[in-house]
Amino acid sequence: MALTDVNVVVPVSADEALAAFGDGTDVTVVAGGTIVMPELIAGRLRPKRALLLARAGLDGITRKGGTVTIGAATPVSALEDGDEPLASAARHVADLEVRAQATVGGNLCAEASADAPRGDLQAALIALGATVRSGGKGGERTEPVEDFLANSAGRLVLDVSYEEAPRQTGYASAWRPHAHHYTILAVAAAKRDGELRVAATGLGPRAVRLTAVEQSGNAADALGGLEPRDDALASAWYRGQLLPRLVERALGMLDGAEHA
Numbered sequence: 384m385a386l387t388d389v390n391v392v393v394p395v396s397a398d399e400a401l402a403a404f405g406d407g408t409d410v411t412v413v414a415g416g417t418i419v420m421p422e423l424i425a426g427r428l429r430p431k432r433a434l435l436l437a438r439a440g441l442d443g444i445t446r447k448g449g450t451v452t453i454g455a456a457t458p459v460s461a462l463e464d465g466d467e468p469l470a471s472a473a474r475h476v477a478d479l480e481v482r483a484q485a486t487v488g489g490n491l492c493a494e495a496s497a498d499a500p501r502g503d504l505q506a507a508l509i510a511l512g513a514t515v516r517s518g519g520k521g522g523e524r525t526e527p528v529e530d531f532l533a534n535s536a537g538r539l540v541l542d543v544s545y546e547e548a549p550r551q552t553g554y555a556s557a558w559r560p561h562a563h564h565y566t567i568l569a570v571a572a573a574k575r576d577g578e579l580r581v582a583a584t585g586l587g588p589r590a591v592r593l594t595a596v597e598q599s600g601n602a603a604d605a606l607g608g609l610e611p612r613d614d615a616l617a618s619a620w621y622r623g624q625l626l627p628r629l630v631e632r633a634l635g636m637l638d639g640a641e642h643a
């Protein structure tokens with residue numbers, strides 16, 4: 384299939400993007416394209432319609448009325464100096480070039496590949512208690528990140544939001560030294576008004592909330608019934624050994640300075 388065979392739609396507003404997306408049938412969303420474009424060029428992905436989000440006005444970060452809202456098409460690089468633990472997670476995504484192109488919405492919708500996990504921002508957003516606003520079948524929906532990740536098919540992500548408030552935060556990760564830097568496993572934690580939220584990325588296809596650790600505050604409870612993934616970066620056994628250590632490090636950081 385030649386790229387010219389694809390029906391390319393370039394909406395210039397969020398409403399146009401939602402209308403073009405419809406219920407998502409036969410639509411391939413292209414945001415930064417760092418995952419989609421290589422698949423398309425290699426012929427592994429054969430979309431009927433490609434919905435390009437670059438001009439849909441879905442980028443930008445706003446802080447209003449105590450809420451931080453990040454547009455789906457905001458580049459990952461724009462988060463690097465922002466709120467923790469999201470900023471640390473963003474700084475660990477790939478390299479400079481990829482971070483400038485890759486988007487927040489693409490990261491939320493990224494499935495792990497057979498070679499490496501993706502979606503590093505997901506755990507940090509769960510730790511922040513963020514919600515996702517999306518459109519698609521049944522209209523607009525706003526829900527916690529973890530609920531969205533469990534049921535994201537046929538949704539067009541519009542933005543993510545979380546409360547702007549002082550929190551104690553921690554982020555610990557392990558990665559393979561490589562020009563492109565893929566994360567093996569990462570843990571994000573945030574504590575606010577006594578409520579602890581902890582999540583991990585790299586254990587499975589999507590980030591998971593570590594509720595047992597949230598309840599006990601004990602890193603030894605991290606794995607619970609979870610079965611870590613096996614891939615080209617690391618074995619399931621290695622990830623199982625690593626997880627409690629990363630949780631311990633992330634929890635240990637919570638006693639440090641509060642981040643707004």
Ligand SMILES: Cc1cc2nc3c(=O)[nH]c(=O)nc-3n(C[C@H](O)[C@H](O)[C@H](O)COP(=O)(O)OP(=O)(O)OC[C@H]3O[C@@H](n4cnc5c(N)ncnc54)[C@H](O)[C@@H]3O)c2cc1C
Nearest residue numbers: 414415416417418419477485486488489490492502503540
């Ligand atoms: C060399 C290299 C290194 C990488 N390293 C990392 C890493 O360390 N950590 C990491 O997390 N990722 C990594 N990635 C993967 C990728 O760059 C990121 O996950 C990135 O954030 C994806 O965003 P994107 O905008 O480029 O997504 P795209 O490629 O545009 O899209 C990815 C998926 O999300 C869907 N999508 C995109 N936007 C939306 C939306 N708004 N609503 C609904 N669906 C949408 C697309 O249809 C597609 O299925 C790497 C990629 C490369 C090429």
